[in-house]
Amino acid sequence: MGANALWRLAERGVRVVGFEQFPVAHPLGSSHGVTRLFREACLEHPDLTPIAQLSKRLFRELEELSGQELLRITGGVMLGAPDSDVIAGTRAAASAHGLQLQELGPDELAARFPLLATLEPTDVALLDPGAGVAFPEPTIRAAVDRASALGATVLENTRVLAIEPGDDGVTIRTASGQWEADRVILAQGAWLAAELPWVTLEPIRTPMTWFEPAEGAPAAGFGLDHLPVFVRQLSESEVLWGHGSVGAAAGPEKGALLKAGIGDIWQERVRIDPDALDRGVTPADWRQVAELLGRAVPGIDPLPARVDPCMVTVSPDDQFVVGRSPRHPRVIVGGGDSGHAFKHAPALGEILARFALDEPQIVDVAFIDPARFA
Numbered sequence: 001m002g003a004n005a006l007w008r009l010a011e012r013g014v015r016v017v018g019f020e021q022f023p024v025a026h027p028l029g030s031s032h033g034v035t036r037l038f039r040e041a042c043l044e045h046p047d048l049t050p051i052a053q054l055s056k057r058l059f060r061e062l063e064e065l066s067g068q069e070l071l072r073i074t075g076g077v078m079l080g081a082p083d084s085d086v087i088a089g090t091r092a093a094a095s096a097h098g099l100q101l102q103e104l105g106p107d108e109l110a111a112r113f114p115l116l117a118t119l120e121p122t123d124v125a126l127l128d129p130g131a132g133v134a135f136p137e138p139t140i141r142a143a144v145d146r147a148s149a150l151g152a153t154v155l156e157n158t159r160v161l162a163i164e165p166g167d168d169g170v171t172i173r174t175a176s177g178q179w180e181a182d183r184v185i186l187a188q189g190a191w192l193a194a195e196l197p198w199v200t201l202e203p204i205r206t207p208m209t210w211f212e213p214a215e216g217a218p219a220a221g222f223g224l225d226h227l228p229v230f231v232r233q234l235s236e237s238e239v240l241w242g243h244g245s246v247g248a249a250a251g252p253e254k255g256a257l258l259k260a261g262i263g264d265i266w267q268e269r270v271r272i273d274p275d276a277l278d279r280g281v282t283p284a285d286w287r288q289v290a291e292l293l294g295r296a297v298p299g300i301d302p303l304p305a306r307v308d309p310c311m312v313t314v315s316p317d318d319q320f321v322v323g324r325s326p327r328h329p330r331v332i333v334g335g336g337d338s339g340h341a342f343k344h345a346p347a348l349g350e351i352l353a354r355f356a357l358d359e360p361q362i363v364d365v366a367f368i369d370p371a372r373f374a
């Protein structure tokens, strides 16, 4: 969110400084790990669809500017009982915004996506043609590089220690000095929780897991074309998401790996301190996802090939916290990602830039207004 806000402000010719406590596109926050699911029929809230559509346009703009692939639209399949959160939420977003979903019957599902065809007889499968994968690290670098090229100052390895808003401006303190700004955007991911006492943001540890085909299973079937982005609700509290191998675009080491995870907002949450995140890996990190994968996708080796810790920061209503701080008009807040914000990050950057400059918004942002918790 911060990288994209920096880009959108720099694009308008605003004098802007970006502070990052680690190097840009580091693996210690919430935005690393090769891919993120992109969906246009956003099951988490119908008003997210216009934000996803704005994001898509900005992803494409950034691709043009950087000459890199940042978003690959392949279509995605949502699976579950008709009244499940995943199916009902996807349908609600599609019908609110006139998106065409295709319901795949069992034969068509089996013919097109055989690895996703192990459904209960009452389950349905919806194809969202606007879904795909975004590539987070290159997107962040592209946004920051473009902002730098336009004159933004980027301070890496520079932790902001204090933000002091006053009547005439905001003082920003770091170990190496002090900055005076007209406005400040706080887009601190998991670290934002400690800054906003008026809303309960819960950073939680969320491992990312990659799996390989079981011995004897043909690796060719595990590419993104055969095993596209999917979200499957197996029971009220069990949601599995994933996608097949993205192939060479993500680097040769990624091979034929399938990425999968569990839906965090359906899980019990254990709040963590982002400065003390346990970066070790134990079987507890992958046991549940391996078990769900065993029930949902045949032919996968249940032992993960790779596990990386990550974090999401959940808000009380599982929606973002993006807008002007109810405590100070010079402070703009961008956080509470609730595990589904990367696809929206370019648009959220644009929204944050508009708040910072008092420009009117071009999409509905009432449902993510921080003031709802104040």
Ligand SMILES: Cc1cc2nc3c(=O)[nH]c(=O)nc-3n(C[C@H](O)[C@H](O)[C@H](O)COP(=O)(O)OP(=O)(O)OC[C@H]3O[C@@H](n4cnc5c(N)ncnc54)[C@H](O)[C@@H]3O)c2cc1C
Pocket (backbone or CB within 6 Å): 001, 002, 019, 020, 021, 022, 029, 030, 031, 032, 035, 036, 037, 038, 158, 159, 160, 161, 187, 188, 189, 190, 191, 192, 206, 207, 208, 261, 310, 311, 312, 334, 335, 336, 337, 338, 339, 340, 341, 342, 343, 344
């Ligand atoms: C396992 C997993 C799967 C996910 N899957 C998806 C998905 O499929 N689709 C999707 O859209 N989203 C997904 N998400 C969520 C998505 O990755 C996050 O919503 C998004 O990356 C959050 O971005 P952010 O800008 O809020 O946080 P971050 O990217 O963590 O950025 C915050 C930055 O602020 C910096 N910072 C914090 N405090 C300070 C300070 N005091 N001074 C200087 N710098 C500071 C941090 O170092 C960090 O770089 C997933 C997340 C996880 C963990």
